[in-house]
Every structure is written in structure tokens, then in C-alpha cells.
Amino acid sequence: xxxxxxxxxxxxxxxxxxxxxxxxxxxxxxxxxxxxxxxxxxxxxxxxxxxxxxxxxxxxxxxxxxxxxxxxxxxxxxxxxxxxxxxxxxxxxxxxxxxxxxxxxxxxxxxxxxxxxxxxxxxxxxxxxxxxxxxxxxxxxxxxxxxxxxxxxxxxxxxxxxxxxxxxxxxxxxxxxxxxxxxxxxxxxxxxxxxxxxxxxxxxxxxxxxxxxxxxxxxxxxxxxxxxxxxxxxxxxxxxxxxxxxxxxxxxxxxxxxxxxxxxxxxxxxxxxxxxxxxxxxxxxxxxxxxxxxxxxxxxxxxxxxxxxxxxxxxxxxxxxxxxxxxxxxxxxxxxxxxxxxxxxxxxxxxxxxxxxxxxxxxxxxxxxxxxxxxxxxxxxxxxxxxxxxxxxxxxxxxxxxxxxxxxxxxxxxxxxxxxxxxxxxxxxxxxxxxxxxxxxxxxxxxxxxxxxxxxxxxxxxxxxxxxxxxxxxxxxxxxxxxxxxxxxxxxxxxxxxxxx
Numbered sequence: 001x002x003x004x005x006x007x008x009x010x011x012x013x014x015x016x017x018x019x020x021x022x023x024x025x026x027x028x029x030x031x032x033x034x035x036x037x038x039x040x041x042x043x044x045x046x047x048x049x050x051x052x053x054x055x056x057x058x059x060x061x062x063x064x065x066x067x068x069x070x071x072x073x074x075x076x077x078x079x080x081x082x083x084x085x086x087x088x089x090x091x092x093x094x095x096x097x098x099x100x101x102x103x104x105x106x107x108x109x110x111x112x113x114x115x116x117x118x119x120x121x122x123x124x125x126x127x128x129x130x131x132x133x134x135x136x137x138x139x140x141x142x143x144x145x146x147x148x149x150x151x152x153x154x155x156x157x158x159x160x161x162x163x164x165x166x167x168x169x170x171x172x173x174x175x176x177x178x179x180x181x182x183x184x185x186x187x188x189x190x191x192x193x194x195x196x197x198x199x200x201x202x203x204x205x206x207x208x209x210x211x212x213x214x215x216x217x218x219x220x221x222x223x224x225x226x227x228x229x230x231x232x233x234x235x236x237x238x239x240x241x242x243x244x245x246x247x248x249x250x251x252x253x254x255x256x257x258x259x260x261x262x263x264x265x266x267x268x269x270x271x272x273x274x275x276x277x278x279x280x281x282x283x284x285x286x287x288x289x290x291x292x293x294x295x296x297x298x299x300x301x302x303x304x305x306x307x308x309x310x311x312x313x314x315x316x317x318x319x320x321x322x323x324x325x326x327x328x329x330x331x332x333x334x335x336x337x338x339x340x341x342x343x344x345x346x347x348x349x350x351x352x353x354x355x356x357x358x359x360x361x362x363x364x365x366x367x368x369x370x371x372x373x374x375x376x377x378x379x380x381x382x383x384x385x386x387x388x389x390x391x392x393x394x395x396x397x398x399x400x401x402x403x404x405x406x407x408x409x410x411x412x413x414x415x416x417x418x419x420x421x422x423x424x425x426x427x428x429x430x431x432x433x434x435x436x437x438x439x440x441x442x443x444x445x446x447x448x449x450x451x452x453x454x455x456x457x458x459x460x461x462x463x464x465x466x467x468x469x470x471x472x473x474x475x476x477x478x479x480x481x482x483x484x485x486x487x488x489x490x491x492x493x494x495x496x497x498x499x500x501x
Contacts (some may be wrong), residue, residue, distance in 0.1 A: 003432050004183050005124060009140050011176040012120055015074075016144025017151070018169045019113045022081045023048050024152045026106055029085060029162055032236055032251050033092045038368065038488070047103065048110040055114020060215070062119065067184040072120045074177025075195055077112050080105065082170015082203045085163045086213060093220040117141060133427060158233040167207040174199050228321075232313040239317075239324070246327065247429075248289060250363060257429040258327060259402070261291055264395075264433065266457045267425045269295035269359060272393035272437055275421075278356040280304070283385070285373075286343045287361035288314035290328030296359070297331055298451055305337050305356075312341040344373055348381050355385055358392035364491065365397070365405070371485045374409055379416035383440065391439040392418075399424050399472040400432035402494030408477045408487050413438045415479040423465035424472070432472065 023044055030040035043489065062069045084105050091101040121137050156165045174196065181192050205212070219226055224242035231237075238249040248255045256264065269292050273279060280303040282296050288309035296305055309315050318324050319332035321337075338348060344362070360382075365371040372378060374394070386392055396411075399406040399422075410422045418438040427433045468474070480487035 007179055007183060008120060009136055011179055012117070012137055013140040013144040013147075014172050014176050015113070015116055016141040016322070017148040018077070018081060018173050019109075020145045020148035021152055021156070021165065021169045022084060022109050022113075024148070025085055025166055026088065026102060026163055028157070029088050030098075030102060032162075033088075033098065033304045042360065044102070044106055047106045051107045051110025052114030055111035055116075056118050057114075058111065059115045059118040062115070064470060066119055067180065068188055070116065070123065071177050071180050071184070071188065072190065073112050073115055073119070074173050074180065075199060077109065078170045078173035078177060078199055078203065080112075080170075080174055081109055082206065084109065084169050085166035086206065089163065089214070093217045094182050117363070117443075157231055159212065160496060161210065161231045164207055165209040167203050167210060167494055171200070171203045171207070174203065183320055221252070223247070228317070230313060232311050234311045237313060237317070239489050241323075246323070253363065254429055255363075256289060256291060260428045261327075261428045262455045263296055263425065264430070265291040265295050267423075267427075267433075268292055268393060268395060268435060269363060270451065270454070270457050271423065271462060271465075272357055272359060272391050274298060275391040275437060275439065276357045277389045278387065281353060281355045281357075282306070282386075283355040283358045284308065285358070285360045285362060287359065288318060288319045290315075290325075290331045292359055292361045293329040293331040293337065296357075297329075297334055297336070298453065302336060303332075304352075307337060307339050308342060308344050308347050310341065310343055315339050315341060345381075348378075348385060351385060353385065354387045354390075356387050356390040358382055358386055358390070360392065360394035362395070365409075365480075366489045366491055368485055368488065371480065372482060374412060375480050375482050375485075376412055376415050377482050379413055379418065379438075383416055383418055386440065388440060391437060393435055393437050396422070396434040396436045397491065398430065398432055398494075399434040399468065400500050402491050403472055404475050404477050404490035405494055406434045406436075406472075407475050408480055408490050410436050410474075411477055411488070412479040420468070422468070423462075424468070425461070425465050 026048075027044040030044065034040060075486075087105060088098065091128055092098040095101070098099075100194055101321065117137060121134060124137070132445070152165075160168065178196050179186055215226060215229065218229060218238065222240045224245065224247060226238055227241040227246075228239035229237070236249050238252075240247045240249070244258075246258045270297040273296065279299050279301045282302055282305040282308045284292055284296065284305065286309060287293060287307060288311060290307075293305060293307055296302060299409040303470055307315070315332070318328060325332070332339065359374075362373055365374045382392060394409065396409040397405050406422070410420050413420045413436055418440065419442045421437040422434065423437070424434040477490060478484070478486045
């Protein structure tokens with residue numbers, strides 16, 4: 001095998017990596033901006049693959065100048081792929097026509113990538129038999145796809161972010177195009193060097209200015225100035241601040257606003273703490289911002305609190321950041337607290353402790369990975385770690401905006417053989433928001449014990465939380481099982497009804 005053939009097969013390997021990375025970028029960015037990861041990943045993959053089929057079919061009409069066509073396609077992919085994340089970000093923030101740009105970019109990239117493989121096979125036909133040629137090309141293509149699927153979540157997203165990754169892989173496509181031009185330089189014009197230089201400069205500038213571009217666009221998306229932004233291996237974190245008011249977002253969804261977060265966290269924590277007879281061992285799932293932990297530590301009889309949050313970036317941020325740690329009153333410094341950065345399901349499967357109170361402060365169930373933590377199976381697992389007279393509570397999304405999802409969570413806890421007590425309150429940042437208390441015993445909501453520093457809850461407020469008017473009253477819904485994930489359907493249907501674009 002000559003160096004030319006080896007170089008082209010290596011180029012095929014790089015092309016395969018780039019192609020899958022562009023798919024993952026579009027799906028991830030769409031999920032970040034619009035939510036509903038299942039829908040958008042399925043849509044992007046379906047469009048991309050079908051467009052590749054169209055591109056493969058169109059390649060038959062390229063009968064002459066195959067080498068020139070291959071090089072030009074690499075240049076086009078490097079530009080469009082390199083700027084794809086920027087274009088989608090910009091379209092969402094400024095043009096309000098995101099879907100059209102998503103479809104256009106996916107179809108164009110897929111079609112051009114679909115042309116590449118047939119062209120390489122035809123270019124290499126003089127060097128290998130048809131059987132060997134096809135085998136070589138598809139082998140490196142599939143290996144490249146595997147490489148990309150590992151590289152994207154483990155290295156690219158957490159260390160570079162979406163936009164910088166996009167520019168980087170545009171540069172890799174340009175590298176393949178440049179390599180192909182060099183191999184076939186005897187038959188190609190030197191004018192291509194001008195194009196190579198222009199694209200290279202453009203992509204390098206985009207790569208170097210990615211952070212600035214991302215900040216400019218994200219500042220357009222958020223009400224206040226961004227004071228912290230990080231893409232972790234698990235999610236995109238944004239903290240905004242203005243005149244002492246701080247807001248925290250995960251994947252674009254608000255988690256708290258300091259102007260009213262106390263209404264949410266007092267409502268989440270104190271009813272369940274009052275329901276449980278003992279506070280010796282407390283378990284908090286989620287709540288990496290430490291706000292729920294702050295409320296738990298107001299009880300002097302608490303002996304130990306275990307907080308489980310998947311993302312160590314969040315718990316470290318709210319432990320060490322001088323401004324953010326003040327919001328939870330430096331709760332992470334308390335010797336009673338143990339923080340474990342682990343998946344909640346994995347933790348509870350291996351735990352051998354009983355807990356008097358379990359507080360579930362997880363994001364809304366808008367994906368399968370989150371829906372499983374609102375399932376019958378998970379609630380039964382939690383129940384096995386709940387003391388006989390203990391109690392647990394979960395945030396349960398909005399009974400107004402996603403009524404069926406709220407009552408689905410209540411129904412799922414009942415299906416896990418727990419007694420439930422649903423309640424709700426108004427939180428300006430979120431709207432009407434729901435919670436569900438659960439226990440093995442039928443325990444009524446008790447009179448609020450005297451707790452210092454409560455800004456919202458009192459006995460009258462707690463009693464009012466139990467009343468559901470006709471608009472948000474119980475509905476006939478199924479429980480959430482791992483086999484069906486009905487909760488995601490209810491959740492998406494409810495929010496889409498209110499906020500459909």
C-alpha cells in the first residue's frame with residue numbers, strides 16, 4: 001500500500017470522526033437550547049443519515065474531476081461544519097428561527113458527507129480490488145465513528161465546549177482537504193491555496209474567539225450578565241448576576257433566583273422535616289447548590305446529612321465560590337455534611353443505611369436519565385432505605401403548567417406502596433410549583449415547629465398548600481415505569497401546551 005492510499009484512508013478516518021461530531025453537536029445544542037433530548041437527537045440522526053443517503057446517490061452524477069470535487073467538498077464541509085454551532089446559537093438567540101437553520105445545516109452537512117465515501121472509493125479503485133477497496137474504506141469509517149463517540153463526551157464537550165469543538169473539527173476537515181490537494185497537486189490548481197488560507201484563518205479566529213462569541217450570544221439569552229459559565233461532562237452551567245441578584249441555570253433552565261429561592265427551598269424541606277419524627281440521618285438527592293442543605297441544617301437535632309449530586313463542578317462551585325457559598329450560608333463547611341458526587345441510583349443501590357428524611361431536589365423529568373429517578377422502581381428502592389417512621393419529599397414540577405406530570409409523580413409514589421401528600425405553592429421565578437410528600441405511614445402534615453430564619457413558611461401557609469383548585473386538581477394518569485416512561489410524555493405535553501413556539 002503506497003503512502004497516497006494510506007493518506008486517503010487516514011483522511012476517511014478523520015472524515016468519519018468529523019461527521020459524527022457534527023451530528024452530536026447539532027443534537028446536543030438542540031437539547032441544550034430547546035430541551036427534549038430524545039426528540040432532537042432522533043431528528044438530527046434521522047435527517048443526517050437520510051441526507052447522507054441522498055448525497056451518496058448524488059455522487060453518481062460527478063463523473064469527471066473526482067479529485068477536485070473531493071477537495072472542494074472538504075472545503076465546504078470545513079466552513080459549514082466549523083461554523084455550525086455558531087450559526088445555530090446565533091439563530092436561536094437573534095433570529096428566532098432555529099428549526100429552519102437546524103434542518104438546513106443537518107441536510108447540507110449530511111448530503112456532503114454522503115458524497116465523500118463514494119468519491120474516495122472511486123478515487124482508490126486503481127489501487128485496490130473492489131472488495132478490498134470497499135472493505136478498507138468502510139472499516140476506517142466505522143472505526144472513526146467509534147472514536148468520535150468516545151471523544152465527544154469524554155474530552156471535547158467538557159474541555160472545549162460546543163462552539164470551540166465545532167471550529168476545531170472544521171479545521172480537521174480543512175486538513176483533509178489540504179492533504180488531498182497536496183496528493184493531487186499535479187492535477188489541481190494552486191488557486192486552492194488561497195481558499196485554504198482563507199478558511200484556515202477564519203476557523204482559527206473562530207476557535208480563538210469562541211469564548212467571546214459564546215458569551216455574547218448567551219448574554220442575549222439571559223436576563224442578567226453572566227458571571228460564571230461552564231460546560232461540564234454532564235451539563236451546561238450558567239450563573240448570572242446583577243445588583244446582588246443571582247440566578248442559576250442548568251442547560252438553560254432556571255434552578256433558582258435569589259429574589260425568591262427561599263420560597264422554594266423552605267417549601268421543599270420544612271414540611272418533610274416536620275413530618276418525620278427523627279432527624280438523625282438525612283439524605284438529599286440533587287440540590288448541589290446547597291440551598292436545601294442550608295434549610296436542613298437549621299434543625300439542631302440533625303446528626304448527619306449525605307448529599308448526592310452527580311456533577312462535582314456544582315458542589316465545588318457552591319462550596320468554594322465566595323459569593324455563591326454565602327447563599328447557602330457555607331453549609332458545605334459543616335462537619336455534619338458528607339458530599340458524594342455520584343449517580344443517585346448507583347448510590348442508593350449500594351447504600352446500606354436507613355434515612356429518617358429523604359429530600360429529592362432533582363431537575364424536572366425531561367429526559368430518560370432523569371425520568372428513571374421518578375420511576376416506581378427507584379421509589380421502591382428509596383423506600384427500602386427509609387426508616388419506618390421517616391418521610392421523603394420530591395419536587396414534582398408545576399401542577400399548573402404540567403398538570404398530568406405532577407399527578408403522575410404522585411401516582412408513581414403510591415404505586416411504590418407509599419402514602420402520599422401532594423402540595424403546591426407559588427414561586428414567582430417558576431410559577432405554581434408542586435411537591436409530593438411520601439411515607440410508609442399515613443402521617444398528617446403537622447403544625448410547623450418554631451424554626452429560626454424562615455422567611456416564607458408558617459402554619460397557615462402550609463395548610464393552604466394542600467388545597468388544589470379545579471384547574472390543577474387530580475387527573476387520571478398512569479404511574480411512571482422504566483418500561484414506558486409515561487412521565488416524559490406528560491411533562492412534554494403539558495409544557496408544550498403553554499410554551500409551544
